Amino acid sequence: MSTASDLGSIRESVKQLCESYGEDYWLExxxxxxxxxxxVKELTDSGFLTVLIPEEYGGAGLGxxxxxxxxxxxxxxxxxxxxxxxxxxxxxxVLRHGSEAQKQYYLPKIAAGELRLQSFGVTEPxxxxxxTSLKTFARRDGDDYVVNGQKVNIPxxxxxEGDVEVFGQQLRGAARxxxxxxxxxxxxxxxxHNLLRCLTAEQNVQMGADLLPNLGYRARRDQAREWLRSVGxxxxxxxxxxxxxxxxKQRVAIARALAAKPQLLLADEPTAALDSGTGREVxxxxxxxxxxxxxxxxxxxxxxxxxxxxxxxVRMEDGRLYxxxx
Numbered sequence: 001m002s003t004a005s006d007l008g009s010i011r012e013s014v015k016q017l018c019e020s021y022g023e024d025y026w027l028e029x030x031x032x033x034x035x036x037x038x039x040v041k042e043l044t045d046s047g048f049l050t051v052l053i054p055e056e057y058g059g060a061g062l063g064x065x066x067x068x069x070x071x072x073x074x075x076x077x078x079x080x081x082x083x084x085x086x087x088x089x090x091x092x093x094v095l096r097h098g099s100e101a102q103k104q105y106y107l108p109k110i111a112a113g114e115l116r117l118q119s120f121g122v123t124e125p126x127x128x129x130x131x132t133s134l135k136t137f138a139r140r141d142g143d144d145y146v147v148n149g150q151k152v153n154i155p156x157x158x159x160x161e162g163d164v165e166v167f168g169q170q171l172r173g174a175a176r177x178x179x180x181x182x183x184x185x186x187x188x189x190x191x192x193h194n195l196l197r198c199l200t201a202e203q204n205v206q207m208g209a210d211l212l213p214n215l216g217y218r219a220r221r222d223q224a225r226e227w228l229r230s231v232g233x234x235x236x237x238x239x240x241x242x243x244x245x246x247x248x249k250q251r252v253a254i255a256r257a258l259a260a261k262p263q264l265l266l267a268d269e270p271t272a273a274l275d276s277g278t279g280r281e282v283x284x285x286x287x288x289x290x291x292x293x294x295x296x297x298x299x300x301x302x303x304x305x306x307x308x309x310x311x312x313x314v315r316m317e318d319g320r321l322y323x324x325x326x
Contacts, residue, residue, distance in 0.1 A: 010048075010066060011073045017046060018077035026080060034176060040084045043074075044113040049088045053095070057103060058111030090117050167263065184211060187262030187295070189286070191269040193249040195241040201228060201252045202237040208259030227255035230289060247278035254286050258293060265290055267299040276305055283309050 021039050029036055043049050048070045053059020060066075067088055074081040091110050094102055094117070109115035136149025164171040169182055187208070195204045205224040209215065215223075228234055231251040241249055250270060257265055267286065271279030283299075283306045290297050299310070307313060315322045 007066070007069050010069050013046070014048060014070055014073040015077050017042060017048075018074060018079045021079055023078065026078070033180075036080065036083050039079065040087065040116075041113060043084055044087070049084060050111040052088060053091065053107055053111045057107035059107070087116060184260075185263045187257035187260055187265045189250075189253050189257050189265065189267040189270050191272045193241070193246075193253040195249055195252055195256075197241050200238050200240055201233060201244065201248075204241075204252055205255045205259050208256040211260040224255075224259060227259050228252070231255045231285060246274055247282060250274060250278075250282050251285065254282070254289065258289055258295065261293065262295055265295050265297045267297055267301075269301050269303070270299065271301065271303050271306060279303060280306055280309075 020042075021036070025039070026036075028034070040049070047060055050059040051062040051067050051070060052064070053061070055061040071081045071085050071088070074084070087110075091107065094106050094110075098106070106115065106117070110117055134149075136147065138145040138147050140146075162172070166182060167185065169178065171179065171182075174182075195201075196207070199207070202221070202224050205227050206220050208227075209220040209223045212220070212223075225234070225237060228237060231254055233248060233251055233255070236244060236248060241252075244252065250273075253270075265286075270286065271283060274282060286297065287309055300316075301307075
């Protein structure tokens with residue numbers, strides 16, 4: 001364990017590093033919605049974000065106390081620890097649960113700053129920030145584990161290897177602004193409806209219409225009502241999500257996604273929380289409305305009961321595309 005003198009030295013070193021990134025730096029990032037890449041890189045290069053990685057893998061091999069001091073001093077210095085704290089401890093999943101081969105491969109790269117391991121999820125839509133109430137669990141099944149629970153997407157997408165093209169645009173090396181403009185052309189429907197509980201069905205759908213340029217408030221409201229009529233919920237405009245059934249909530253989510261007039265709609269297991277009959281109704285409705293709007297739909301599902309609705313089927317296993325079924 002470090003002595004008080006050692007901790008004081010860590011504080012002073014972090015403070016000196018943060019002085020190079022003053023208020024103007026953070027205000028500009030806030031204005032442009034940028035990420036503090038230079039700040040995170042210098043923290044990594046200086047060894048402050050690798051304090052928990054053992055020395056044999058290129059880290060400092062220190063403990064939680066030292067890691068806490070680093071993050072505390074970052075905040076005291078007026079910098080933003082939220083942009084980098086996960087880089088420090090998410091690697092713990094590899095350190096604690098990874099094989100020796102995985103540790104040898106990933107940890108030195110993380111310690112050297114060659115690899116960022118930062119995006120993660122610690123919550124569920126029905127749990128909020130109370131992580132002690134998480135319902136997701138893993139059950140051992142022979143040599144494997146079966147994970148049960150609701151997935152949460154936390155997008156922090158950056159292409160590290162290979163090429164990814166969407167609408168003819170190369171995403172590898174794409175600037176943040178380019179990715180944001182591309183994102184506006186894409187709608188999303190989640191496994192859970194992800195409706196805002198404090199807003200009515202009409203207001204939730206209007207959020208999608210708010211993304212459209214040159215559209216006044218009255219026009220956005222009228223469009224939201226029209227979409228709700230399209231999904232059969234014209235009598236539920238003023239209801240909050242807790243007053244709607246599961247199928248109705250997912251219909252609102254479809255209306256919200258399509259209200260932004262996307263060219264591509266990503267649907268992440270939209271029937272997972274629905275019974276078979278309601279699930280099929282929702283998918284058929286989604287297909288009809290998307291076609292009317294000339295919008296393509298890319299859907300991920302484990303539900304074999306709705307496969308016949310798709311125009312094209314591709315099998316994926318362990319993160320790899322194996323074959324085109326039809």
